[in-house]
Amino acid sequence: xxxxxxxxxxxxxxxxxxxxxxxxxxxxxxxxxxxxxxxxxxxxxxxxxxxxxxxxxxxxxxxxxxxxxxxxxxxxxxxxxxxxxxxxxxxxxxxxxxxxxxxxxxxxxxxxxxxxxxxxxxxxxxxxxxxxxxxxxxxxxxxxxxxxxxxxxxxxxxxxxxxxxxxxxxxxxxxxxxxxxxxxxxxxxxxxxxx
Numbered sequence: 228x229x230x231x232x233x234x235x236x237x238x239x240x241x242x243x244x245x246x247x248x249x250x251x252x253x254x255x256x257x258x259x260x261x262x263x264x265x266x267x268x269x270x271x272x273x274x275x276x277x278x279x280x281x282x283x284x285x286x287x288x289x290x291x292x293x294x295x296x297x298x299x300x301x302x303x304x305x306x307x308x309x310x311x312x313x314x315x316x317x318x319x320x321x322x323x324x325x326x327x328x329x330x331x332x333x334x335x336x337x338x339x340x341x342x343x344x345x346x347x348x349x350x351x352x353x354x355x356x357x358x359x360x361x362x363x364x365x366x367x368x369x370x371x372x373x374x375x376x377x378x379x380x381x382x383x384x385x386x387x388x389x390x391x392x393x394x395x396x397x398x399x400x401x402x403x404x405x406x407x408x409x410x411x412x413x414x415x416x417x418x419x420x421x422x
Contacts (some may be wrong), residue, residue, distance in 0.1 A: 233336045233381050237276060237295040250279040251331050252360065252412075253283035258405045259358030259414035267326040271350070273315050273343070274333030278302035280360070287327070288309060292318065316342035329349075331360040331410055332410075335376075336358040340394065350396040353419030357400060360412050363387055368409040 260267060267287045272280055275291035276298035291302045292313040299310040313319050316329075316339045328347045332336075337343045347357050364385035365368045376383040386394065388411045392402035400415030 233383070234294050236379070236381065237293075237298050239297070243358060248279060251280035251283040252410065255360060255406055255410070255412045256280065256283060256329060256331070256358055259329075259360075259412050260346070260356060262403060262405075262414045262416050263327060263356040264354030264416055265326055269325050269357075270327045270329065271320065271325050273318070273330045273335065273347070274327055275302065275310075275329075276421055277310045278306040278310070279331060280331035282306055282378065291382055292418070296371070315339075316346060318346045318350050322349055323352045325350045325352065326355045327358065328355075329360070332362070334359050334361050334391070335385045338382065340384070340386075341371070341398075344394055344400075348417060351400075351417040353417055355417050357415045357417075358393065358405075358412065359391060359414070360410060361386065361388075362409060363407070363411050365407045372392045415416045 270287040270289045272289055272291045274293055275281055276293050280293050281289045289308060291308050291310040293299050302308045302310040311319055315337050362372050364373050365387055373385055388407055390405045391413045392404055395402040395415035401418050402413055402415040405412040405414055
């Protein structure tokens with residue numbers, strides 16, 4: 228899921244991660260999920276780490292998928308979430324079996340973001356939605372974040388909101404930029420015959 232250096236970093240900081248990271252923006256996530264054209268009963272949190280973003284939501288059955296065993300121990304132990312070690316480029320779910328997927332503050336760590344988007348499009352049911360919360364590298368704070376992550380050896384690659392929306396469209400999702408700023412939200416709905 229992440230570059231090898233990124234996984235090692237997250238394994239090391241897992242015990243402290245929730246102490247230093249702010250809560251996920253539940254309102255921004257909800258605005259993205261509002262675009263779904265089906266009820267959201269099953270949600271997958273890709274790159275969900277400790278379950279920080281899942282903790283901002285109520286309602287659906289949530290499964291966290293991450294490459295960091297240390298972070299997943301936090302998701303299971305601290306939050307009681309279902310958690311699976313996995314790769315965003317090979318999601319362990321059947322075709323069309325998920326109502327929604329979210330990637331919060333993690334898309335820039337994925338080594339093959341195109342493969343991850345294709346996998347999300349595969350596992351989403353028609354009318355299901357992908358919600359990505361990310362950081363804009365053209366924003367002044369985004370430029371600092373990019374420099375900081377590269378300084379500590381991460382292989383992070385950031386996208387602008389419009390570039391991410393175009394990447395979603397390329398895999399058959401109907402994208403919309405939900406909000407902009409240092410942290411932004413893009414959601415993409417899987418179009419299909421049952422939607």
